[in-house]
Amino acid sequence: MDPTVVGYLALEGLVVGSVYALTALGLALVYGLLRVLHVAHAGVYAVGAYCGWIAFDFGHSLTLALVAGAAGAAVVGVFLDWWFYRPLADRPPLVPLIGSIGLFLAAGDLLRIVFGPYQHSLPAMNAAPLVSVGGVTVNATQIFVLAGTIVLLLVVYWISAWTRLGLAWRSIAQDRETAAAMGINIPRHTALAFAVASAIAGIAGVMVAVYYNQLSPTMGNEPAYKTLAIVVLGGLGNVWGTVAAALLLGVVESIAGAFAGNYFPPQAVAFVALILVLLFRPQGLFGR
Amino acid sequence: MCKRLLLALALVVSPIIGAQAQDTVTVGVLAPLSGFAAADGKSAVTSIRLAAKTINDRGGLMGRKIDLKVYDDQADPKQAVNFARRLVEQDHASFVIGASYSGATLAAAPVLNKNHVPMMAAYAVAPDITMDKPYVFRVGLMGPVEGRVGAMLAGKLGASKVGMVNLKNDFGQALQQGFESQAKSQGLDIVFSDTYPLGNKNFTSMLVRMKTKQPDVVYASGYYSDAANLVRQAQSVGIQAPIIGQDGYDSPKFIELGGDAANGVYITTQLDRDSDHADVQHFLDAYKSETGEAADMVGATAYAALEVMAKAVDQAGSLDGDAVRRTLAGTTDVETVAGHVYKWNDHGDPIKTATVQVIRNGEFHRYMNVTDQDLLTP
Numbered sequence: 001m002d003p004t005v006v007g008y009l010a011l012e013g014l015v016v017g018s019v020y021a022l023t024a025l026g027l028a029l030v031y032g033l034l035r036v037l038h039v040a041h042a043g044v045y046a047v048g049a050y051c052g053w054i055a056f057d058f059g060h061s062l063t064l065a066l067v068a069g070a071a072g073a074a075v076v077g078v079f080l081d082w083w084f085y086r087p088l089a090d091r092p093p094l095v096p097l098i099g100s101i102g103l104f105l106a107a108g109d110l111l112r113i114v115f116g117p118y119q120h121s122l123p124a125m126n127a128a129p130l131v132s133v134g135g136v137t138v139n140a141t142q143i144f145v146l147a148g149t150i151v152l153l154l155v156v157y158w159i160s161a162w163t164r165l166g167l168a169w170r171s172i173a174q175d176r177e178t179a180a181a182m183g184i185n186i187p188r189h190t191a192l193a194f195a196v197a198s199a200i201a202g203i204a205g206v207m208v209a210v211y212y213n214q215l216s217p218t219m220g221n222e223p224a225y226k227t228l229a230i231v232v233l234g235g236l237g238n239v240w241g242t243v244a245a246a247l248l249l250g251v252v253e254s255i256a257g258a259f260a261g262n263y264f265p266p267q268a269v270a271f272v273a274l275i276l277v278l279l280f281r282p283q284g285l286f287g288r
Numbered sequence: 289m290c291k292r293l294l295l296a297l298a299l300v301v302s303p304i305i306g307a308q309a310q311d312t313v314t315v316g317v318l319a320p321l322s323g324f325a326a327a328d329g330k331s332a333v334t335s336i337r338l339a340a341k342t343i344n345d346r347g348g349l350m351g352r353k354i355d356l357k358v359y360d361d362q363a364d365p366k367q368a369v370n371f372a373r374r375l376v377e378q379d380h381a382s383f384v385i386g387a388s389y390s391g392a393t394l395a396a397a398p399v400l401n402k403n404h405v406p407m408m409a410a411y412a413v414a415p416d417i418t419m420d421k422p423y424v425f426r427v428g429l430m431g432p433v434e435g436r437v438g439a440m441l442a443g444k445l446g447a448s449k450v451g452m453v454n455l456k457n458d459f460g461q462a463l464q465q466g467f468e469s470q471a472k473s474q475g476l477d478i479v480f481s482d483t484y485p486l487g488n489k490n491f492t493s494m495l496v497r498m499k500t501k502q503p504d505v506v507y508a509s510g511y512y513s514d515a516a517n518l519v520r521q522a523q524s525v526g527i528q529a530p531i532i533g534q535d536g537y538d539s540p541k542f543i544e545l546g547g548d549a550a551n552g553v554y555i556t557t558q559l560d561r562d563s564d565h566a567d568v569q570h571f572l573d574a575y576k577s578e579t580g581e582a583a584d585m586v587g588a589t590a591y592a593a594l595e596v597m598a599k600a601v602d603q604a605g606s607l608d609g610d611a612v613r614r615t616l617a618g619t620t621d622v623e624t625v626a627g628h629v630y631k632w633n634d635h636g637d638p639i640k641t642a643t644v645q646v647i648r649n650g651e652f653h654r655y656m657n658v659t660d661q662d663l664l665t666p
Contacts, residue, residue: 002497002500004496005493005496005497005500008492008493008496008525009492009493011492012490012492012493016490112326116327117322117326117327117330118327118541119513119541119545121544121545121547123547126523126547126548126549127520127521127523127524127547127548127549128523128524128548128549129523129524129525129526137524137525137526139524142524212489212517212520213516213520213545213546213547214513214516214517214545216513218324254490254493257488257490257493258493258494258497265485267485
């Protein structure tokens with residue numbers, strides 16, 4: 001096999017996997033704290049992309065688009081926690097799950113009704129090759145997604161390992177009652193988790209919109225199901241396992257698409273992996 | 289007293305309503321206004337309304353105004369069947385414009401054919417739509433014909449080695465089949481060929497494998513949002529060979545989403561923006577002033593479908609399904625906003641011109657018009 005082809009496959013896989021990682025990470029964080037699968041997170045991601053698009057149209061600045069995407073998504077995320085998940089906290093877990101699926105569908109249709117069924121463009125960068133690494137050309141959008149993902153992952157690592165907020169999240173995830181008894185304000189820390197998770201998803205939405213130069217009302221559909229598979233692969237609620245699973249899925253999909261795409265759709269990799277993991281390793285690839 | 293008044297009112301009003309019904313011609317429209325194909329449905333219905341307005345402004349159909357009955361079939365065959373029945377049974381449509389995708393149009397066609405209601409399909413490509421249905425016609429180009437035109441263009445661009453990227457659905461397969469048969473007769477060498485599923489976003493690995501075969505021209509089938517990704521990624525991996533697309537690319541959105549990478553892309557299509565034909569310029573201007581956006585191929589074929597039916601009705605001097613059908617079958621040389629139709633063949637498919645447009649400075653422009661009837665006959 002031609003080594004440059006392998007290089008391109010790895011590059012494409014890492015870029016796609018980075019975006020999976022950023023969206024799935026929020027899902028893992030929320031699951032860790034609430035034990036709820038926050039399917040509407042993919043809707044928050046799409047809303048973030050649209051916020052970034054509006055800001056870019058307005059100011060023609062990528063920084064402004066990223067800030068607007070993060071802020072818009074964070075506001076929606078905190079609102080969902082406060083208005084939707086908190087009132088349902090005492091119901092069986094199926095209730096918030098089904099409601100969350102409904103919210104996700106509503107988000108897509110709302111975007112369609114307000115902004116039209118068409119794709120929109122976010123032309124912040126063009127796709128012309130920028131540098132060549134061993135025969136593999138890399139363009140600005142790919143560097144943007146990879147570098148942005150590394151920065152965001154470092155931020156999340158810093159919050160979770162070095163701040164009191166991270167400590168509080170870990171204690172809530174381990175034992176909610178004891179954490180509350182120790183004086184940790186659970187609603188406040190949960191809201192902050194929603195804010196951080198949603199802001200990251202919003203930035204991921206803007207990144208995808210820049211990478212493909214496209215955003216559409218249905219852009220959340222693919223992350224909606226793939227992130228579910230990823231958080232299970234990563235070991236439910238295990239944030240770093242989730243990140244590793246996301247990158248792995250991106251690369252495997254890229255390779256499967258290149259060599260078996262005609263017989264086996266790469267979109268199905270996530271589900272096959274999900275089924276295999278549930279059968280043989282239900283704690284997840286990286287769970288204990 | 290009150291009752292008597294109402295009765296009197298009814299007696300006075302009913303002839304007026306009746307007269308109004310007599311003064312209009314009901315034309316059915318099936319188009320996807322919601323769901324995944326909503327953008328195309330919107331373009332088609334906007335264009336049909338413009339065509340109806342143009343016809344009504346010049347006196348209507350045999351002196352009667354066109355009254356459009358538009359149903360949103362969501363490009364779903366089940367919905368299309370139900371709405372086709374409603375158009376026949378409740379609305380008593382004189383004829384129907386099929387402005388939806390192949391699946392939905394294919395489902396509606398037999399219902400209309402059985403009830404002897406003529407149908408004109410706009411941009412649906414499936415060959416079966418018109419097959420064995422004397423009342424069903426089409427105004428758009430057939431997939432295999434467009435594929436042949438693509439291969440002719442590849443030869444014209446001086447290519448001897450072609451790389452193919454094919455969309456895996458009926459549209460992509462029809463194009464591929466047409467392209468391959470013509471490529472063979474022209475002696476073109478297909479050095480790479482692979483397929484992708486609808487909605488695919490990542491073409492890099494496919495394009496890199498193609499690049500190693502050094503094609504002179506890339507023939508890639510698809511719809512504009514996937515195609516925009518494809519041309520961006522071709523630019524990113526450094527493929528310099530010209531890319532040939534088809535009317536699936538034909539949307540101002542392709543240029544918007546493809547950005548700089550869209551420049552230099554050729555498409556085989558039906559709407560010639562640089563046509564000096566008055567109807568085409570009228571359509572382009574009217575669409576632009578109605579929506580603020582540039583018209584596309586879907587809109588042009590939908591506009592042409594109503595235009596052609598109106599001409600047939602006027603020529604037949606009757607709204608009777610049989611008379612309209614016979615007139616259409618015998619019609620030759622009709623100029624439409626979606627090209628010149630030489631005639632309709634026995635299936636009801638058009639033998640018509642195609643146009644090759646190239647994108648320069650973010651705009652579609654004519655590269656050449658294709659009038660070779662041997663190449664264009666389905």
